[in-house]
Amino acid sequence: MTDNLKKLSNDSLSTRAKVVTIIEEILNGKSLSLLLDTLLASVSFSDKPFAHELLMGTLRQWWALTRIAESLAKKSIDDHAVLAVLNIGLYQLLYMNTADYAAIHNTVEALKQLNKSYAVGFVNAILRKVQQSLAKYQKKVQKNHSLPNWLAKQLKQDWPLVYDELSLALRHSAAIFLRVNEQKVSIDKYSEILNNNGVSHNIISLGYEHHQTIRLDSPVQIATLPYFEQGWVSVQDMHAQLSAFLLKPLLSTQGKRVLDMCCAPGGKTAHLLEKFHMKHIVAIDCDESRLNRVHENLNRLNLNQQNITIMAADGTSWQDKSLFDVILLDAPCTATGVIRRHPDIALLRQEADILATCELQAKILQNAWRQLKTGGVLLYVTCSILKAENELQIIDFIKKNTDAQATPFVLDLPNQIKQTVGYQCLPLDRFGGDGFYYAMLTKCAT
Ligand SMILES: C[S@@+](CC[C@H](N)C(=O)[O-])C[C@H]1O[C@@H](n2cnc3c(N)ncnc32)[C@H](O)[C@@H]1O
Structure with a gap:
């Protein structure tokens, strides 16, 4: 202290x-x-x-x-x-x-x-x-806005059509979304439990296929949510929940080796374990203290941890002995998509951080790619709303890696915006999800 x-x-x-x-x-x-x-x-x-x-x-x-x-x-x-x-x-x-x-x-x-x-x-x-x-x-x-000038300028350049709406939304707080642990209870049943406990909420679409989530109408003390301690539910932004759903077509058949690169504090790791039976999942992060929170989360959710290896490692250089079928790379980023939840980001980030962050992302992405089997799929995710870390990063990667092919998918909410590769989710209103970018890449034979 x-x-x-x-x-x-x-x-x-x-x-x-x-x-x-x-x-x-x-x-x-x-x-x-x-x-x-x-x-x-x-x-x-x-x-x-x-x-x-x-x-x-x-x-x-x-x-x-x-x-x-x-x-x-x-x-x-x-x-x-x-x-x-x-x-x-x-x-x-x-x-x-x-x-x-x-x-x-x-x-x-x-x-x-x-x-x-x-x-x-x-x-x-x-x-x-x-x-x-x-x-x-x-x-x-x-x-106007309540952003540092360099960030306002960059957002205006990246999102000219929705800039006013975006900069306004970034001044507000964000809604709370719940991810229901379907190993314990269905969304409908948990919604009924919330109703019985007087917690006002809605079940809303995630914008991907038929998948849904729960959005609370007003903030609550999270630990007081029904069966929270028993692991029936977690707090996770609706757009963060897309990772596991986008990987569903690949992971619903058993026996896959999965790498969760940059896993801490384990929100997406937990979601994968809730939903899929994987042969082995390796979850790494360079920050040991944040890895403690992965363990805490998985323990609270009572998840079977027999097939998971969690370890501290540097994603720019760490290599496993065997290749992976699926890689989730939730890359370190400027976190500009989650400013509504972490308003300190607007005070802490500097313009120079963008370039340094993009370089780090490119290194981790390239190292992850080496560990993907031919025919395997990598899901690249950030909670940034800057094109340099997202669409432009992936376009550059595809140019440099002729074995990388964009895998199409469709998101269909108005604030989920199709990019040359992948989708950008923008935090355009108080009740919508955070800013996230998703791109899926398949490794082809060369
Ligand atoms: C966006 S967060 C991951 C969030 C996590 N996937 C989840 O859903 O809870 C990015 C993570 O990247 C980690 N990180 C940053 N640089 C790294 C590196 N060189 N190697 C591995 N992890 C790194 C950070 O410690 C941070 O935990």
Whole structure:
């Protein structure tokens, strides 16, 4: 734990100051996933909803709020804590029903608690200016996007026809989808159980053949879902669930050797084990700590683990002794398709990450290909919405590998967009799935 985070155990630190501390950590490169739990554990029960909304909302609107703050400051604000205090203040004024006095006074107090008293006058003046012309600034903050400029520019170039819709959707939260473990219960039966427990939801199409998923109408505490601990259900975005369904024609006949390259934290591995009897599945990932979560997931779901080998390995160079019939490559990516769920991505990613990520993907893909039998199939997946990591990556791969042939399939929802090779799923509305790309390649005899 960093010294900065140790401050969170100080009960006299206000919830606002704690949220600012978490944002500082994110701006220093830490990921939100663990920090959100740390924040919520450090505040009182009654303050948890406020802390959650203030952190997640401020992160989702970060760039739009920063533009307002810096336009009023007439300069860029380099002190992370001061910028975070300003942005949580602006978020309370422009998005939450916080009384103006609390939004300004208590936010400015956080500066003092964080030893940033030098900025009290500066922050106070900006927040008061916004409070005096609230409607004007509410309109201003809604305009355009809340993305770093380089990303907005790239998305506009990649998706000119739906750019406005896309950049708007990326400012919102995403719906929760459930993957039902059909070894335990059918979707229809689980839907009935949810109804009996008062959990409002819909069964919706995945856009591929007749397959369906459950979408919740509003967020719930996941651990309180009926039979969650018994492994009847998992949380998984609808588009992430496509992997196993797309592989169904190949894996419904038994006896296949499968490689799950880049498997952690094991969402897709678990789905494969729920659905298919494979001869052997090898699941690798380079991140040992994330591999622990694969074990945890498979154990909760009570899955038969006799035929699976899970291990830490570098996908750019690791080779198995025998070839595989099917390879699932869920490649590391910029994760720009899941910004709605992980709004810290919009703060953390840099333009230079695209090229570095594409190079890593190309290396892993090439190494995976060497391990595929002739006649075998590789499913390439990312949760990115950037063409460089997706369609362009695969077109380039096919050019370099004359034994690689695109295998056609059809997705049929409006936000599942056919590409030269594969499909791009876009997060175009609040209730649709995340941004994912899928391409299927068959290895031909040369
Ligand atoms: C998109 S995530 C995989 C998600 C996973 N398939 C699931 O469904 O839960 C990408 C994974 O790639 C892993 N990774 C990154 N570089 C790698 C490499 N060189 N070799 C193997 N795994 C790598 C990361 O640790 C991360 O767990």
